[in-house]
Amino acid sequence: MLSLAAIRFRTAAREAARNRDWITAVKSYQAYLVRKPNDVKALVQYGHATREAGDIEAAVAAYGRALDITPQAAEIWFHLSHACKRLGDRSAAIDCCARAAELDPTFAKATEELLALGARDRLPFGTAVDGASATATPSGGHIDHVPFGSGVYPPSRYDAFRQQVSIPAPPRPVSIANEEARPTMVLIDARSALPVEVRATLSSLLDQVDDRWQAIVYAPAVISSHSVASLAAIDPRIRFVAVDTPLPGVADAPHVLLVRAGDMLDRQALAWFSFAAIRTDCVAAYCDHDRAVDDWRTGRTFMQPAFQPMYDPEWFSDTDNSPALLFVVRTRLPLFDWPWGGSCQILHEAAAIGAVVHLPLLLASRKILAAQADQALTDPPGPATDLADPTPARDRQIANQPPQAIQIIVQTRDEPAMLKAAVDTLRHRAARADLLEITIVDNRSVEPATARLLDRWQRGKVATTLPLDEPFNWSRANNLGVEIGTAPLLLFLNNDTEMLSAGWDDMLRDALSADDVGIVGATLLYPDHSIQHAGVVMGMGGGGPIHEGVGRRIEAGPGDRWRKPRSAAAVTGAFMAMRRSVFSEVGGFDALQFAIAFNDIDLCLRVRTAGFRIVMASQILVIHHESKTRGLNTTRSQVAWDLDELGRMHDRWGSALFDDPAYNPHWTHVGQPFDGYRIPTMQEVLHRIDLAAQPTPWIPVIGAEDPV
Template identity: 40%
Template sequence: MIFSKQNRARRFLVQANRARDYRRWSEAAAFYARALALRPGMAGIWIQRGHALKETGALAEAEMSYRRAAELDPGSGDARLQLGHALKLQERIADAIGAYAEALSVEPGLDAARDELLHLGALDALPEFGQSGAHRAQRMAAAQTAGFALDRALRRWSIEAPRAITSYSAFRRDYPVCPPDGEAKGLIDVLIDARRTIPAQLRTTLLSLVDQQAREWQAVVVAPELADDPVASLAQVDPRIVMTAEWPSDYAGNRPYVLLTEAGAMFDPQAIAWFDDVAGRYTPAGAYADHDAALPDWRLGITRADPNLFPMFDRFFLASTEEPPLMAMVQRRVFAELDVSGPADAIRRAALLAAGEAGPVAHIPRVLVSRSLIPKAALEGEDDLVRPLPGRPHAPARAASERRLTVIVPTRDLPDLLAPCVRSLQARAAKPDRLDILIVDNRSAMPETHMLLKDLAREARARILTFDEPFNWSRANNLAAAHSTGDGLCFVNNDTEMLSDGWDVLFDGALDDPSIGAIGARLLYPDRTIQHAGVLFGIGQGSPIHEGVGEAEAAPGPLARWHVRRQVPAVTGAFLCCSRSAFTAVGGFDEARLPIGFNDIDFCLRLRALSLAIVYEPAIELIHLESKTRGFNRTASSRAWDHGELESFYDRWGDEMFVDPGYNPQWSAIGRPFEGVREPSRALVASHLDRSVRLNPWKASPRLS
């Protein structure tokens, strides 16, 4: 009887495997179930049944199969890995992270589970994460002794060493800034703004300057209130320091570069060496580095936090951010033209913007200075601290022009979505009469849709363009653009709803700037979490992703980047605006190779290839009803289509799709963006620097054929 059951189970398995090989998933799942009814203790077959069920979309049943396999084989990491996949597809991310972590705990060499945790941003679930360099090295050595293979994924860990942003201070202790490759050339004079400061802050700055590894520098300290303070005696101790009561409008130094900073800035020992090396190697018009905050304690040492990791030079971001770089180096000729009457941060901001007009501006992706905070014990005394002067710029108000703007909205039925989309665009516009609303009707069949189109044509003066062809997003928008009448084109998904009053004025203002190729908006999910704050390149597995996904509406992001106007590699086509001339210059969207996906990203890259900027404008805000997990395609056919378009996209752009000038290489490229930091390799730092000193580091270059 037992022999008979085994034979019957074997026959069912043969039939199941044959059906699996021919991708007949429902049939395969049924045969696996019949085999398991006879031999329920086969853990591997429960996994195979789970695979077949997952392919049919029966995710809950697949989950139960994987759980049964894990119960039967407690040492199987694969069963838990597959369980994690099924949970992820059901949008149960927290449960999926638990399954992947359990898979890694029972099978430490299972790098597929490690990669899944990285891509989901669950860095704290990894055993290597958050440990010191020495502890991590011990674990890796133990793994080798135990026979675990250190393949590509584990070697990547040893190079990138991602650490949670919450352990940033320990990370900085483990990874001090390394010196540059070049030798000191003595090209820099330092100007320290010590107006409206206290002696302790200036003392911190001067002592850190004296401790520089590079010895060739001169420093002028503007300290009108501190001429008789003991801190001024440091100028007598070190002849490289000069104290003055007035900001020198015509700086008397003789070196070709001036490095601007302020009292309270604590130089890294390698700071002058790095700026000096960049000045000699690239001769840029200007340069800046990253900074953090440092809280000193005479017993416990320095605690560091709040890393300000800047993008490559971006005049939009620099003009918008509340906190410009704490160190700004510019050529002497640039400094000579500056207005130095304002606060220190405003002078540095103006210096870098002026340098950007004069030539390339290098970004050094190293934390070379810290904003020294006042220790808590010192704050217990009488408050004589002088607060910094405000320096945040304010954007001037704009008046609406008479320029006509065409709004293009493709739709196929969905009248409940289309109505609030179109009506909100018109209701929120400052000058709705100048909007040319063009609805592209792609084979709508519902009577309610046709009634709505008639209503919109009457009340919103919308024009209806019939598009009686198979769905092709790129072609639908190209045809609509050909029928448009506006100087500006705005492509809008029908599942959006405008929230911002005067959005048309902001778009209209962008058309006045010939350097702007396209602008995108800040998109929110219906629950008011972020759906899009620009597009990021080179994160995780490499495919472009939306920035800020799932974060709270009020979350600012690093350097408040989700709240400020800035350049991005691309923006989503759910709301994308451009001038007619820019659209024509690149030939519109690619309707042949990219009819469904990546067409908006490709369009932005082609604009960037013409040295035009792609700008994220957070003042334009919409609700977007797209699913938070739209990326999880549930059928093999849809996944294959996506991969095909991604391949076409990569064939055109190559490694350009992995380069994001706005993403500092000190942020980890694995896991959720901005949740981990890493020590970038010298090659990565050099590559970033080389690109940053291009006249336009945001310019994209297609792959050479």
């Protein structure tokens, strides 16, 4: 039985909580729990009150005490997950939320939170998400068949996903010109291939729905005496040509498909490439692929998908990212040196002429030898061949040019120690600190320590201070900062950052030296060195731009993307560099419409509209303490403001907020980027093909409706 004092304290606590007087609520619950320490409901409410009062560690302790008493309470595990998330412990938050979902598989909020945390793999067996179970059944069998265009699978279940993929036929073209109806010439590079790899590719050709093809197997003469060469006697479309021998018939072929022996084509591959050529009048086209190993007992297992972006000169400067299949309209791009020039080099040459189309379809699988064959004795050496793709690094045209000065605009409101760390690490890790023009926009600082620091920097010519006695407007402050500088390069930087990369300024100059690059971003890390920003992805969830890679390890990412330079839809303004000329051309930040939020995204979209690309200089690593000066947006007023500015973004950009040339439609749009596989709808495939066929495919297509 409760004492009168306990009843009084509990009543006071509940009343204070209703009035959102969290300090009083905390004190009252503390007094009550002294008398009733095992009251689980009170412990949970005390956890809520301490969390709202800002004492997250006390909230974690309160929820933990409640779980010691009732460890099977899914809702309390969920509350503990939220508290751990507030503390920045993503791993603990995932563990707690997974426990809540395990205890109650119907707990929808736990499922949603696991997806938001990027932990689709931790969903319980059989959880329904986006039309499909989250993983395999406990018995290990595959989930039920998923129709084309639905279902999301976690990354650990790629093979289960891939087994459900059945590539549909392309829409029937209205007409096919005589030239386009001629056979496609398939050139198979077998210079260092095993006969079994040659057979795998030829078998997939023989299975094509579109049988209008001819094939040349370019291989050492020794293969011509192998049994695999007998296929040429069976099917006249196949020819074997010895290395260093001219390739017959290529000059007359309207289309050429470049293939490496061992790459197995989906039976609809040639049909889709022909369709894309007719629909878009492209110069070249490529597709997605994965890897596959065959076992005569268990069948084919798929792994390591390569879901490509739309043509990106940064991404395809790395030959590891070469597409498995490259379709070329030979009449528009003569192939003098193929295959010795390398598929990435051919992509760059094609893009200089016209459209390079990405088909977001898994039209090829690269054969991996079964372990028993791979571990057998090595074959005798054949003729020496050089399979290296000689694609050169992109010419930045910076040789013999003096390094350009960089104006760095940093906004601050006090926080002198943090500001000092940001500026000091920039200068100490720069290759040319003498070429850094640092502008501090001081927005109503009041601490004497801040004034002393800024005065010392001013006198020592370390930085120039621009006092700004106005309400906070991030866009206006940056615009004013730019006006007092003269350096040809600009860097907008948060004051809650610390530079990690030595020579970062030279990396930035290199990334900005290409004429078609408008903005460059960097990889931002939390203090524990997990990722905070590795580019911005458009079209996730309700359409708001979000950071990719959040909470992941820096060395992770599909195709090692978080360590490679690549184009992006947008980057964060916490580290955003550009040429002054580009900033002036697009009119700077929009201080009227986007004072606080989405100003960086809006600028990126306007820069892309002007014909420039946004590039992630992933090798530049920066610690970002994230909003330490202004704080995170959590109050009703702050969240409402953000939503209003997101609405303004949609009014201005429409469907451009949902199109991301860097984000393959095989990846989920629910939860976190790259957190699951899905099969694109036919409408999405056609939309992607049409976007890629635009003269400048990275320019946003503005519209009032979301893309189909």
